[in-house]
Amino acid sequence: MILVPGGRGQLGHDLAALSTDVRAASSAELDVTKVTAADLAGAAAVINCAAYTAVDAAETDEERAFAVNAVGPGRLAEACASVGIPMIQVSTDYVFSGDADRPYETTDPVGPKSAYGRTKLEGERRVLEAGGYVVRTSWVYGVNGSNFVKTMAALESSRPTLSVVDDQAGAPTWSHDLAAGLLELVSVLPETRLLHATGGGETTWFRFAQAIFEELGADPARVRPCTTADFPRPAPRPAYSVLSGASWAKAGLRPLPQWRSALSAAFAAGVVAPRTGAAPLE
Numbered sequence: 438m439i440l441v442p443g444g445r446g447q448l449g450h451d452l453a454a455l456s457t458d459v460r461a462a463s464s465a466e467l468d469v470t471k472v473t474a475a476d477l478a479g480a481a482a483v484i485n486c487a488a489y490t491a492v493d494a495a496e497t498d499e500e501r502a503f504a505v506n507a508v509g510p511g512r513l514a515e516a517c518a519s520v521g522i523p524m525i526q527v528s529t530d531y532v533f534s535g536d537a538d539r540p541y542e543t544t545d546p547v548g549p550k551s552a553y554g555r556t557k558l559e560g561e562r563r564v565l566e567a568g569g570y571v572v573r574t575s576w577v578y579g580v581n582g583s584n585f586v587k588t589m590a591a592l593e594s595s596r597p598t599l600s601v602v603d604d605q606a607g608a609p610t611w612s613h614d615l616a617a618g619l620l621e622l623v624s625v626l627p628e629t630r631l632l633h634a635t636g637g638g639e640t641t642w643f644r645f646a647q648a649i650f651e652e653l654g655a656d657p658a659r660v661r662p663c664t665t666a667d668f669p670r671p672a673p674r675p676a677y678s679v680l681s682g683a684s685w686a687k688a689g690l691r692p693l694p695q696w697r698s699a700l701s702a703a704f705a706a707g708v709v710a711p712r713t714g715a716a717p718l719e
């Protein structure tokens with residue numbers, strides 16, 4: 438059995454959907470900040486999907502974010518080590534500064550600019566120290582949870598036009614593809630402990646939004662480009678946070694599909710509920 442704390446989030450949901458061997462635990466069933474080895478009874482591996490993911494809220498709630506993103510994964514990794522089972526921690530592109538002009542390798546220096554990024558980085562450090570795996574990913578969307586794809590779909594049906602930032606680049610990742618990759622990782626258990634796994638290629642939020650409009654059968658010209666400065670947010674976002682897939686491929690793992698074809702596959706799989714009363718698309 439593969440135990441998945443944070444099992445009711447986007448990624449945890451898709452792990453459970455992919456394998457009957459997964460036991461997805463809700464935060465009420467398993468609080469990672471209090472986990473002990475006794476909670477791991479019957480588990481052959483742990484994929485930790487529990488996280489404090491409210492990036493802006495973390496700026497004023499860093500203590501709680503630290504407990505969930507750093508203390509919890511550290512406890513979990515130590516508990517896994519004590520019973521001799523592998524643990525995989527999911528981490529983020531936000532551990533990097535975002536000042537790069539080429540995809541980040543796992544060997545590149547980190548430099549988080551947000552509280553969320555700092556807490557996730559400390560979680561990485563603790564997990565690696567205890568002998569666990571860390572898989573960084575980015576721009577995750579899936580059927581279960583709030584995410585950019587669902588937000589754009591909702592805005593498409595309520596606004597004639599919308600502005601989306603075109604000066605932040607990254608790689609969208611369908612949680613279903615990442616879940617499949619993590620299950621492969623559990624079966625392979627390569628020597629390398631720090632890996633990157635995202636959808637292939639790169640884009641900007643603006644171009645991602647245009648692609649979502651295409652999938653919805655809406656006119657992508659209704660999405661207009663704007664800059665980060667037009668929409669100030671509490672937590673700074675990395676301007677460029679594409680993660681290189683070289684570490685993943687070198688570990689003998691299958692690259693995740695390209696982000697654009699993954700988006701089409703996600704729509705075909707119903708990542709966005711069809712609009713009621715909408716005219717059928719030709």
Ligand SMILES: NC(=O)c1ccc[n+]([C@@H]2O[C@H](COP(=O)([O-])OP(=O)(O)OC[C@H]3O[C@@H](n4cnc5c(N)ncnc54)[C@H](OP(=O)(O)O)[C@@H]3O)[C@@H](O)[C@H]2O)c1
Pocket residue numbers: 442443444445446447448449463464465467468469470485486487488489490505509527528529530557574575576577578581582
């Ligand atoms: N979403 C993204 O764009 C993105 C990008 C890069 C990396 N990641 C990383 O990918 C992983 C999965 O993200 P996701 O999008 O699936 O997140 P998510 O949908 O926000 O799910 C996170 C889950 O963690 C649970 N949780 C919170 N505190 C907990 C605690 N103390 N103990 C146990 N569970 C707790 C939450 O449960 P409650 O709702 O009950 O609190 C929620 O179900 C995370 O590590 C995240 O940092 C995500």
